[in-house]
Amino acid sequence: MKANIDLDVGSKTFASGLLPELIAALRRSHPGDLIAVVGAEKNIGTELETWCRFTGNALVESTVENDHGRWVFRHGTVPLESNRPVGSRLWLYTNFDCNLSCDYCCVRSSPSAPRRELGLARVKRIAREGAELRVKEIFVTGGEPFVLPDVGEILLACAAAAPTTVLTNGMLFAGRRIESLLALPRDRIVLQISLDSATPERHDLHRGAGTWMRTRQGIGRARAQGFRVRLAATVSSDREAEEFRRFLDEEQIAPEDRVIRRIALRGSATEGVALSRSDLVPEVTITAEGVYWHPVGAEDADLFVTRDIFPLAEAFAAVRRALEREGEHALKLARIFNCA
Ligand code: SF4
Known part of the structure; x- marks a missing residue:
């Protein structure tokens, strides 16, 4: 999946400087943009998914290969197209x-x-x-x-x-x-x-x-x-x-x-x-x-x-x-x- 921003975070994790990189990427992107995070630390996927859930961004693709992982998340939520009242x-x-x-x-x-x-x-x-x-x-x-x-x-x-x-x-x-x-x-x-x-x-x-x-x-x-x-x-x-x-x-x-x-x-x-x-x-x-x-x-x-x-x-x-x-x-x- 092609992204608007490619972010190579090397071996950073949430414990070692990944969060500021994510926030900086959000600041230079627009709602709806796709941000691809490429990293050597494959275990960040689970935490990244949790972070996306908490921050209202959506993880839309994750690929983990031998020596690295690539995760794509969307800046912001899907636009609400529906005006359907709750319960209809x-x-x-x-x-x-x-x-x-x-x-x-x-x-x-x-x-x-x-x-x-x-x-x-x-x-x-x-x-x-x-x-x-x-x-x-x-x-x-x-x-x-x-x-x-x-x-x-x-x-x-x-x-x-x-x-x-x-x-x-x-x-x-x-x-x-x-x-x-x-x-x-x-x-x-x-x-x-x-x-x-x-x-x-x-x-x-x-x-x-x-x-x-x-x-x-x-x-x-x-x-x-x-x-x-x-x-x-x-x-x-x-x-x-x-x-x-x-x-x-x-x-x-x-x-x-x-x-x-x-x-x-x-x-x-x-x-x-x-x-x-x-x-x-x-x-x-x-x-x-x-x-x-x-x-x-x-x-x-x-x-x-x-x-x-x-x-x-x-x-x-x-x-x-x-x-x-x-x-x-x-x-x-x-x-x-x-x-x-
Ligand atoms: S048929 Fe539907 S409900 Fe049944 S296992 Fe498949 S996806 Fe799930």
């Missing part, structure tokens, strides 16, 4: 276990991950209170929601409250699960199916041998049953994103049914885009453990907001308060950096 978009993590164990899963889902179920009773209450709070859209994710025997009832409850998108790997649309699918209202439910590449190699590399073909079959089944299908790819480079875009063009997929996102350095991922809380527009996310800031780190302590899901209005208020505190924190940092 609601995410539900229904279970956390999954039939797959993708190597970049942001919440470490897998067949052996313990099931942490939100449960139908809580989903029904969330849907009821969410409708009263005028939630505009609900996103249901698992791990893989279709491993749950009551996934149909869960999705019906959500769809009654707001248009609902269910995130799935599309591999379980058979037997009683296809029965659950068939009962769902086509005008209220969208299936967002993960497909990482136009051909099996890259998808299977991350998700397991044979998964691309089974997902393609699942997409076909869902479409044959009249569902709107959105294709979602997780990619690790601009080149992969561009390749997938060409594939979507060939398949004539409508713009609103395309999602291409980078691997996030969270959960099982060992590389990817490091996202700090200040990089993420809050999207209220509910799991069995409580309320989180954003779905991309729905088990990470830095994105945890409150254990109390109910009343839902209070959970939304807690996220709003956290957002206000985030703003105050950013202001405070700006003052710290301006004081010299």
